[in-house]
Amino acid sequence: MSAANDARATASNAVxxxxxxxxxxxxxxxDVVKExxxxxxxxxxxxxxxxxxxxxxxxxxxxxxxxxxxxLVRIIGGVETPSSGKVSCGLRMSWPVAFSGGFDNNMTGLxxxxxxxxxxxxxxxxxxxxxxxxAEIGRYLQLPIGTYSSGMRARLAFGLTLAVDFECVxxxxxxxxxxxxxxxxxxxxxxxxxxxxxxxxxxxxxxxxRTYCQRALVLxxxxxxxxxxxxxxxxxxxxx
Amino acid sequence: xxxGFLSAPRGDxxxxxxxQGRVIRALMLRQALSRFxxxxxxxxxxFAEPLLLSGAVMLMWTISGLHKGHGVGIIxxxxxxxxxxxxxxHMCSISVSALSSASSLLYHxxxxxxxxxxxxxxxxxxxxxxxxxxxxxxxxxxxxxxxMEDPLVMAGAWLLMTWFGWSFGLVVAAIxxxxxxxxxxxxxxxxxxxxxxxxxYMVAWLPAPAQQVVMWSPLVxxxxxxxxxLFGAHLAADWSISYVAAWCFGFxxxxxxxxxxxxxxxxxx
Numbered sequence: 001m002s003a004a005n006d007a008r009a010t011a012s013n014a015v016x017x018x019x020x021x022x023x024x025x026x027x028x029x030x031d032v033v034k035e036x037x038x039x040x041x042x043x044x045x046x047x048x049x050x051x052x053x054x055x056x057x058x059x060x061x062x063x064x065x066x067x068x069x070x071x072l073v074r075i076i077g078g079v080e081t082p083s084s085g086k087v088s089c090g091l092r093m094s095w096p097v098a099f100s101g102g103f104d105n106n107m108t109g110l111x112x113x114x115x116x117x118x119x120x121x122x123x124x125x126x127x128x129x130x131x132x133x134x135a136e137i138g139r140y141l142q143l144p145i146g147t148y149s150s151g152m153r154a155r156l157a158f159g160l161t162l163a164v165d166f167e168c169v170x171x172x173x174x175x176x177x178x179x180x181x182x183x184x185x186x187x188x189x190x191x192x193x194x195x196x197x198x199x200x201x202x203x204x205x206x207x208x209x210r211t212y213c214q215r216a217l218v219l220x221x222x223x224x225x226x227x228x229x230x231x232x233x234x235x236x237x238x239x240x
Numbered sequence: 241x242x243x244g245f246l247s248a249p250r251g252d253x254x255x256x257x258x259x260q261g262r263v264i265r266a267l268m269l270r271q272a273l274s275r276f277x278x279x280x281x282x283x284x285x286x287f288a289e290p291l292l293l294s295g296a297v298m299l300m301w302t303i304s305g306l307h308k309g310h311g312v313g314i315i316x317x318x319x320x321x322x323x324x325x326x327x328x329x330h331m332c333s334i335s336v337s338a339l340s341s342a343s344s345l346l347y348h349x350x351x352x353x354x355x356x357x358x359x360x361x362x363x364x365x366x367x368x369x370x371x372x373x374x375x376x377x378x379x380x381x382x383x384x385x386x387x388m389e390d391p392l393v394m395a396g397a398w399l400l401m402t403w404f405g406w407s408f409g410l411v412v413a414a415i416x417x418x419x420x421x422x423x424x425x426x427x428x429x430x431x432x433x434x435x436x437x438x439x440x441y442m443v444a445w446l447p448a449p450a451q452q453v454v455m456w457s458p459l460v461x462x463x464x465x466x467x468x469x470l471f472g473a474h475l476a477a478d479w480s481i482s483y484v485a486a487w488c489f490g491f492x493x494x495x496x497x498x499x500x501x502x503x504x505x506x507x508x509x
Contacts, residue, residue: 079344
């Protein structure tokens, strides 16, 4: 059986992501190209995207619908691999904040917390405390997620992101659900309490971008350029 | 990448294995919850299914008076074959389009595709074994099945079937992702290949020329081994572990690179 185990260990690395990127301490996206086969031919969704994020740096990603933002998120998140180019993730990267696709409707809120705590090696009680504190769904935590309203789901998913100590937070569209109070709370947790974390922030909100980001990546038709001057980036974005 | 794997510092391997163990445990728990849910009825059916089947078969054979076949009771034969067959079929069907159903979990950076496939297979194997053991114990208590002759051989056969199904599943997962319509062919294929699984006969019951043919099938070896452990010397059974292992390695050698290609082509929408 040991031969089988060896084969499996090697194999899991062959299919998994590059482990040698750990040491670098930065998120590096280099010359990433993503092409999809479609019935009308090959479509190039991302065309040579490059940028880097160091510890504590915050970069905004701007682009109209269809510019390739979601594809970029999936590639940075590790769900898809680039057709060419390389993503190396030297910071502990979060899943997209408030993304709830990984939970099954049969799981209760508590199950979801235990799952995340198990995956990331966070003590369970601590994780339950953080999520319970943030999501304010109380005893609903004991019910299957399938019975939740969309707002409760979002609060749970958001709370789960907070339970793990990430070095780089991936944010796809800051909180489009929930009421004003919830949004304020999210805002506080992300940008005030986690102000020292690196962030990749996909947003249409010029206010947030101006306040928190140092740089912006502007995407258009799959091509991208990084601007150090936010006003210039937002200016170009508004003319797209 | 293997290059990175080899150049990683020493302590890293141990650390990676610890993380992998933790991840697989969490994934198995999640899988169990999503399959069986929280109401005990979900788990109940896992155990009830083989019992119901055994009961129905028992009834049929008793009524027709055919239950004294080749010197072994029909009930243990059916229970053993059914449990093994269920494991094999489930291992195949959980692999169909496995990439698509696993993709949302890949956002968690320490979850890799293989972890998901391993966790699923392990859960499938474990729940299948539990259901067999429960059915066996109940039927044994009522005197329908005599004691296992060699539980270790049975456990070995079960593990080997898990490995075989898993490595075959890699190929299924890759192909059904690369060529989507192939997913529709898996169930018919499983059905058509039923005769060469060895679920319905012992090889010794067949005429000699047929014996030579069916022994090419690794599945026949697995079924023989499992029932060999159950019936011991009461039944002539023949199997080769190394032959099955060779098939497993073969499927892994095809499946793993193919899965990598599939993962590269994969798009989540």
